[in-house]
Amino acid sequence: MLKLIPTPSAGVGFLALACLLGGCVLAGLPAATPLAGIPAQDASRTARQTLATLFPERYRSVQRALITVGGKQFTCDGVLEASTTEGWHLAIVSNLGLVAGLRVNRDGSSAALQVTPLFRESWTRQFVAQDVRRLFIPPTDFVASGRLPDGRLVCEAVPDKDGTVARYIFSADGQQWQELEVLRGARPEYHAWLRGYRAFAGSARKMPAEMEVKSKRYQLHLRLVELNLKDGIPTETIR
Amino acid sequence: MKRSLIKFCGSQRSWGWLLIFWALVALPAMAQPTNVPALSLEEVSRAMAKVRTVFTRFVQERHLSLFNEPLRSEGCLCFEKPGRVRWEISSPYKSILLSDGSGVAQFEWMDEKWKKLDAGLAGAMQSVIAQIAAVMEGRYASDSREYTVTLAASPEGPVITLVPRNATMRKMMQAIEVRLAADLRGTRGIILRETGGDFTDIRFSEQVVDLALPARTFDQKSPLALADILQAAAKSKAPR
Numbered sequence: 001m002l003k004l005i006p007t008p009s010a011g012v013g014f015l016a017l018a019c020l021l022g023g024c025v026l027a028g029l030p031a032a033t034p035l036a037g038i039p040a041q042d043a044s045r046t047a048r049q050t051l052a053t054l055f056p057e058r059y060r061s062v063q064r065a066l067i068t069v070g071g072k073q074f075t076c077d078g079v080l081e082a083s084t085t086e087g088w089h090l091a092i093v094s095n096l097g098l099v100a101g102l103r104v105n106r107d108g109s110s111a112a113l114q115v116t117p118l119f120r121e122s123w124t125r126q127f128v129a130q131d132v133r134r135l136f137i138p139p140t141d142f143v144a145s146g147r148l149p150d151g152r153l154v155c156e157a158v159p160d161k162d163g164t165v166a167r168y169i170f171s172a173d174g175q176q177w178q179e180l181e182v183l184r185g186a187r188p189e190y191h192a193w194l195r196g197y198r199a200f201a202g203s204a205r206k207m208p209a210e211m212e213v214k215s216k217r218y219q220l221h222l223r224l225v226e227l228n229l230k231d232g233i234p235t236e237t238i239r
Numbered sequence: 240m241k242r243s244l245i246k247f248c249g250s251q252r253s254w255g256w257l258l259i260f261w262a263l264v265a266l267p268a269m270a271q272p273t274n275v276p277a278l279s280l281e282e283v284s285r286a287m288a289k290v291r292t293v294f295t296r297f298v299q300e301r302h303l304s305l306f307n308e309p310l311r312s313e314g315c316l317c318f319e320k321p322g323r324v325r326w327e328i329s330s331p332y333k334s335i336l337l338s339d340g341s342g343v344a345q346f347e348w349m350d351e352k353w354k355k356l357d358a359g360l361a362g363a364m365q366s367v368i369a370q371i372a373a374v375m376e377g378r379y380a381s382d383s384r385e386y387t388v389t390l391a392a393s394p395e396g397p398v399i400t401l402v403p404r405n406a407t408m409r410k411m412m413q414a415i416e417v418r419l420a421a422d423l424r425g426t427r428g429i430i431l432r433e434t435g436g437d438f439t440d441i442r443f444s445e446q447v448v449d450l451a452l453p454a455r456t457f458d459q460k461s462p463l464a465l466a467d468i469l470q471a472a473a474k475s476k477a478p479r
Contacts, residue, residue: 060306060308062310062331064331064332064334064347066347066349066356069359071357072357072358072359072360073345073356073357073358073359074358074359074360075334075345075347075356077310077312079303079305079306079310081305081306089305089306091303091305091306091310093301093303093310098301098303098433098437101303101305113305114304114305114435116411117410117411221349223332223349225331225332226331228308
């Protein structure tokens with residue numbers, strides 16, 4: 001009879017994942033970007049409008065995620081559904097079933113909808129909910145704080161209770177969100193780059209089809225492979 | 240705690256994969272055209288030992304209770320003795336997981352080219368695939384202590400249901416249903432039923448057994464393009 005016994009390397013691998021997500025190793029993060037220049041009022045207004053309308057109110061998207069932890073890479077699929085009443089639902093799926101289910105409410109609170117032995121609930125709350133909030137739920141309250149040496153516009157959200165500040169970096173005219181920097185004091189905690197903007201069928205708005213995240217504990221490369229606007233517009237697939 | 244989690248995850252994953260391959264190769268060969276006899280694991284072992292290679296297309300739909308619409312993907316599966324496996328998703332993204340019998344490799348299609356990953360849990364994946372190879376040789380099917388196996392008739396063909404005996408496993412996976420074609424010439428689908436109502440529906444088509452798979456089908460550095468494998472499958476015998 002065959003016994004399904006994990007190999008030592010499997011055990012080491014999973015322990016490494018657990019250990020790294022627990023905060024044992026720091027990935028290299030770019031230093032906080034220095035600001036220069038005064039933002040123009042017009043660009044600030046445009047940036048506010050850009051974030052407010054970046055994603056549709058109701059949609060369903062499928063993402064392919066590549067997560068790097070401690071130099072090792074893991075893949076999974078994500079399904080994210082946004083609704084005006086129920087907030088954001090995210091399911092993370094591996095080869096053989098659901099890994100985790102999460103809901104982020106409109107008020108910013110989150111709940112683990114489904115917990116499996118494959119992924120700790122604390123990881124869902126701490127890391128996954130954080131990514132959903134930062135990448136897919138832009139703030140409504142922020143102010144322009146300066147410009148980068150290359151002219152791009154920087155806006156800052158209202159600091160969290162712990163002093164964490166999110167800085168949104170836009171193109172110079174404020175029409176495209178390009179990066180997100182999260183700082184605690186002067187220390188960079190999280191950096192995201194948004195690329196591959198494209199319009200989807202039936203909508204003039206352009207959305208980032210590729211997101212890359214570097215945080216202290218992991219790196220994430222997210223590709224939007226399907227998007228279905230939930231108002232009858234057919235699904236479009238990106239390849 | 241961590242140790243038990245590792246052990247559980249390894250078991251659950253291995254179990255799912257093993258059953259898929261077992262269903263793909265062994266069940267069609269052992270099933271009988273009439274009267275739906277009781278399963279004989281010895282027959283399964285004998286049937287499996289004869290198979291050298293398998294090619295099949297698949298459509299996989301994950302039905303999650305969180306959502307109305309399923310998560311759908313398509314791809315192809317190749318197997319060759321001893322221990323070579325290629326699971327390739329071609330839509331809505333491209334990804335390859337393969338083993339040449341000694342180690343696993345994973346590739347993702349990014350920026351218009353294949354990128355080889357430094358895959359985490361490679362040891363676990365190889366362990367799973369090594370056991371798949373053992374399944375293909377018929378050893379796994381000679382023991383049914385892991386599941387309760389039942390056979391039922393349906394208008395579309397026999398349905399074989401496997402329920403894990405282990406209570407911990409049943410917390411994740413309630414049952415696996417293997418749907419054979421009415422003419423018993425192939426496995427047409429598998430449903431993996433998870434606890435809580437979620438299920439994964441995998442439908443196979445264009446199965447070819449004992450075809451000559453081209454060189455580099457399982458190459459760990461530069462796997463052959465799927466188009467070339469499809470061409471080889473098309474040249475082989477009529478699909479099962």
